[in-house]
Amino acid sequence: MxxxxxxxxxxxxxxxxxxxxxxxxxxxxxxxxxGIDFTGGNLLEVEFHQPVELATVRQVVNTFGLPDAMIQKSGTSVFLIRTRPLEEKQSQELVKDLEQKVGALTLLRSDKVGPVIxxxxxxxxxxxxxxxxxxxxxxxxxxxxxxxxxxxxxxxxxxxxxxxxxxxxxxxxxxxxxxxxxxxxxxxxxxxxxxxxxxxxxxxxxxxxxxxxxxxxxxxxxxxxxxxxxxxxxxxxxxxxxxxxxxxxxxxxxxxxxxxxxxxxxxxxxxxxxxxxxxxxxxxxxxxxxxxxxxx
Missing domain, CATH: 1.20.1640.10 (Multidrug efflux transporter AcrB transmembrane domain)
Structure with missing residues (x-):
């Protein structure tokens, strides 16, 4: 039935x-x-001196305590990393952490940005x-x-x-x-x-x-x-x-x-x-x- x-x-x-x-x-x-799209935060653009996988960069950023960071890859070695608001010292530490654990890099940009939405x-x-x-x-x-x-x-x-x-x-x-x-x-x-x-x-x-x-x-x-x-x-x-x-x-x-x-x-x-x-x-x-x- x-x-x-x-x-x-x-x-x-x-x-x-x-x-x-x-x-x-x-x-x-x-x-x-x-998330960051609503609250704003920091924007880091880095270029590694050798090709790097997105998963490798994400693992380092997650370990740093930023699991909600948005990471975009451009080409083989340029990454745009958008995080929650960070102090200048924290931002520098993140860059240093990436350099130590992933490889030599050049910091192309480090800005504070407002919310996308x-x-x-x-x-x-x-x-x-x-x-x-x-x-x-x-x-x-x-x-x-x-x-x-x-x-x-x-x-x-x-x-x-x-x-x-x-x-x-x-x-x-x-x-x-x-x-x-x-x-x-x-x-x-x-x-x-x-x-x-x-x-x-x-x-x-x-x-x-x-x-x-x-x-x-x-x-x-x-x-x-x-x-x-x-x-x-x-x-x-x-x-x-x-x-x-x-x-x-x-x-x-x-x-x-x-x-x-x-x-x-x-x-x-x-x-x-x-x-x-x-x-x-x-x-x-x-x-x-x-x-x-x-x-x-």
């Missing part, structure tokens, strides 16, 4: 809240561990995201139904809170790549949700006179479930390979994507459509109540 997703909707809501609420508490009390850019990005959500709501309302648009937006908010909450709980570093991962998650989740909603719309036209709405929604979820599971598993195989084999610089970005993709698949199947069911019934009850009051 098939699981009825709509009848079990309160279990799905409870599971979502069980993940989101601890994350919200952590966000309120500890916040996010902002400052407060002004963060504020503008936040407002741009709000405007995007409003536009998405309008589009979904025109294509489907206003309550379906609201349910889809709530699903997106769910996914963002899950990713932010887990990163706050684990105090994982947040940088510009994390922002890109969150935006990618939103696109994936919305696409998955729209496919389910599209099938619901088609089935309502065919079965609305013969079956309850909850059964039609459940049928639509099951009809798209194989596609949703296959898609998320295909994406996860690639992401897991990148996480374990792609190197340290990709881990934060890929982990955010893994969390986001799993959350997006869950919300599109278990949350968005059941939420639309509840919102639709709540709206119909309000209309019926208003009509009854008008007749009275």
């Amino acid at each position: 098939r699981l009825h997703f709509v009848r079990w909707r309160f279990l799905w809501y409870a599971l979502s809240l069980a993940v989101i609420l601890p994350g919200l508490v952590s966000l309120a009390t500890r916040g996010l561990h902002l 400052g407060k002004e850019l963060t504020r503008k990005a936040f407002f741009a995201s709000l405007i995007t959500l409003v536009i998405l709501l309008a589009y979904l309302a025109l294509r489907f139904d206003f309550t379906q648009g609201v349910a889809a937006i709530l699903g997106l908010v769910h996914d963002v809170l899950v990713v932010l909450g887990i990163f706050s709980l684990l105090q994982l570093e947040v940088d510009s790549s994390f922002v890109a991962a969150v935006l990618t998650t939103l696109g994936y989740s919305l696409h998955d949700t729209v496919i389910v909603f599209d099938r619901i719309r088609e089935n309502i036209k065919i079965r609305r006179l013969s079956e309850p709405l909850g059964d039609v929604i459940n049928l639509s979820i099951w009809q798209t479930l194989t596609r949703s599971v296959n898609t998320v598993m295909t994406v996860l195989f690639v992401l897991l390979a990148l996480y374990f084999l792609g190197g340290a610089t990709l881990k934060t970005f890929v982990l955010a994507l893994i969390i986001g993709v799993v959350s997006g698949a869950y919300s599109s199947i278990c949350d968005a459509s059941p939420l639309w069911y509840d919102l639709k019934h709540w709206r119909e009850k309000r209309r019926a109540g208003a009509a009854k009051a008008g007749r009275a």
Whole structure:
């Protein structure tokens, strides 16, 4: 016998809240561990006198106590090292450590730099995201139904809170790549949700006179479930390979994507459509109540 997703909707809501609420508490009390892109720091550019591997430089920088440093390689021997704010003495010690453990080098640049993503850019990005959500709501309302648009937006908010909450709980570093991962998650989740909603719309036209709405929604979820599971598993195989084999610089970005993709698949199947069911019934009850009051 098939699981009825709509009848079990309160279990799905409870599971979502069980993940989101601890994350919200952590966000309120500890916040996010902002990386160099948000906080600024020091920028060192060094050129070794012989070819050097990136892993060798990263190992020395990590040993120095800067595991969150961003290191970029240019050519065979030039490295750009971006670290948290350092005192002049610490910066000199890092250069000396690199010279002793890696090889002779020339210091090309040593500067203090501001954040790549400052407060002004963060504020503008936040407002741009709000405007995007409003536009998405309008589009979904025109294509489907206003309550379906609201349910889809709530699903997106769910996914963002899950990713932010887990990163706050684990105090994982947040940088510009994390922002890109969150935006990618939103696109994936919305696409998955729209496919389910599209099938619901088609089935309502065919079965609305013969079956309850909850059964039609459940049928639509099951009809798209194989596609949703296959898609998320295909994406996860690639992401897991990148996480374990792609190197340290990709881990934060890929982990955010893994969390986001799993959350997006869950919300599109278990949350968005059941939420639309509840919102639709709540709206119909309000209309019926208003009509009854008008007749009275």
